[in-house]
Amino acid sequence: MVELVLGGRTEAFEPLVTPYRRLLLTLAYRLCRNVEEAKEISQETLLRAFRYLGSFDRKRSFKNWLLQIEMNVWRSLGARAADEGTLRELAVENTAEDPEEKLAGNEVRERLLACLDGLSPREREVFLLRDIEGRNIKETAGVLRTSEISVRVHLSRARAKIRELVKERFPGLMEGQR
Amino acid sequence: MNCSGARKWIPLYAGADLSVRKNRRLEKHLEKCASCGREIEELRAALDGVRAVASRESIDWPEAEWRGLMARVKSKRPEARPVSPFGAIPRKAWAYGLAIVLVVGIAALILRSIFRPAAAPLLSEIMTATPAQPSRALKIDNAPSMNNPRDVPFRVQRYQAERLDLATLAAGPAPEKATQNLMSLTLVSQETGLKVHWTFNRNFEWKEKKP
Numbered sequence: 001m002v003e004l005v006l007g008g009r010t011e012a013f014e015p016l017v018t019p020y021r022r023l024l025l026t027l028a029y030r031l032c033r034n035v036e037e038a039k040e041i042s043q044e045t046l047l048r049a050f051r052y053l054g055s056f057d058r059k060r061s062f063k064n065w066l067l068q069i070e071m072n073v074w075r076s077l078g079a080r081a082a083d084e085g086t087l088r089e090l091a092v093e094n095t096a097e098d099p100e101e102k103l104a105g106n107e108v109r110e111r112l113l114a115c116l117d118g119l120s121p122r123e124r125e126v127f128l129l130r131d132i133e134g135r136n137i138k139e140t141a142g143v144l145r146t147s148e149i150s151v152r153v154h155l156s157r158a159r160a161k162i163r164e165l166v167k168e169r170f171p172g173l174m175e176g177q178r
Numbered sequence: 179m180n181c182s183g184a185r186k187w188i189p190l191y192a193g194a195d196l197s198v199r200k201n202r203r204l205e206k207h208l209e210k211c212a213s214c215g216r217e218i219e220e221l222r223a224a225l226d227g228v229r230a231v232a233s234r235e236s237i238d239w240p241e242a243e244w245r246g247l248m249a250r251v252k253s254k255r256p257e258a259r260p261v262s263p264f265g266a267i268p269r270k271a272w273a274y275g276l277a278i279v280l281v282v283g284i285a286a287l288i289l290r291s292i293f294r295p296a297a298a299p300l301l302s303e304i305m306t307a308t309p310a311q312p313s314r315a316l317k318i319d320n321a322p323s324m325n326n327p328r329d330v331p332f333r334v335q336r337y338q339a340e341r342l343d344l345a346t347l348a349a350g351p352a353p354e355k356a357t358q359n360l361m362s363l364t365l366v367s368q369e370t371g372l373k374v375h376w377t378f379n380r381n382f383e384w385k386e387k388k389p
Binding site: 030039115130155166 | 189190193195220221224225227228235236237239243244248255
C-alpha cells in the first residue's frame, strides 16, 4: 500500500492509516490531556507520515513508525505547554463545554489523567507506550529514539510513582483488580 | 539481597521487564520476604487498574473531521524518495562488507609474510665448484662503460655464468648440487694489452693473476 501511495495513488493512504486513527488520537490525548491539542498533534502526525512516506523503511513496523512521528510532534508542539500546566487548564475548560468529551466519559478519563499527572513527560511517554499501548522495551526505545537502559530507568520510576498515586488517590482502583 | 535492593527491581519485575539474571536473584529473595511480595502484588494491582481504565477510555475522530483531514492530506504530494546510489544498501550490509574487506586484507598480509618466497639463491650457490678459467669459447660481453675506450684504459671481459656453468658441467663430473665456488673476471687494457685476471672464491676473497 505504501508503494501505491508513492506511485501516485494518494487515495491508498486512507486505508493505510485508518487502523491507527484511534490509537494516534488517544495516545496524543493521554500525552497532552486536551482533545483539541490531541487532534492537532494527530493531524500533524498524519501529514508528516504522508509527506515522508518515501523514507519509511519497509522492514520496520508501520505502527511504530507512526508512533515515532507522533512522539516527535508531541515533543515539538505540546510538551512544553504541558509542562507549564496550561493544557491541563484548557482541558478542564474544554471538557465543560465540549459535548464530545462528555460522551467519552469524563470520570474515567480524569482518573487516568490524574495518575499520569504525577509523571514527568519522559516517564509518561515510556509508561504509555510500554504499559498502556503494549510495546516492548525494544520497541519503546525505538519509538522514543533512546536506549533500552533509559527506557527501563524511566519505566521503573513511572511504575513506582503510579503505584503510590493509585494507592493514595484511588485505592478502589487497586481493590477492583485483586 | 536485602529489601532495599529488591525494591529497586520490583517495578520492572512486576511488568516482566527484568533481565533473567536479576529475575532469578529477586525471586530467591521473594521466597523468604513476604513484605516485598506484597509490594509486587500492590504494584501489579495498580498497573492493572490503570490499564483497565485506559482500555475503557478511547477517543476517535468525528467522521466529518476525519474526512476533511484525509482530503487535506491527499491534496499534498509525498516527498520524493531520497535517491542515493548507496541508499538501497542497508547500513548493516555496509558494515559487514567493510569488515570482510578488512579481515581479508589482514589475512592476505599475514599469509604473505608467512609464505614469502625465499630470496633468489646467489649465482655462486647454484653453480658448480669450478675454477673459472677464462675461455675463448665463452661469449664476451662488453660492459657499457667500454663504449669509450679513452675513458677507461681497459676492457672488461665478462663471462656469462650460465654458459660457464654448462661448459664446466660438460667437462667435469656432475656434482650432486649445483654450486659455484669460484668466479673469475679478466680486465684487458685497450692501450697496452695488459690482462689482469681476478679469481674470487666463495667468500669473495680474490686473487690477482697477471699473465
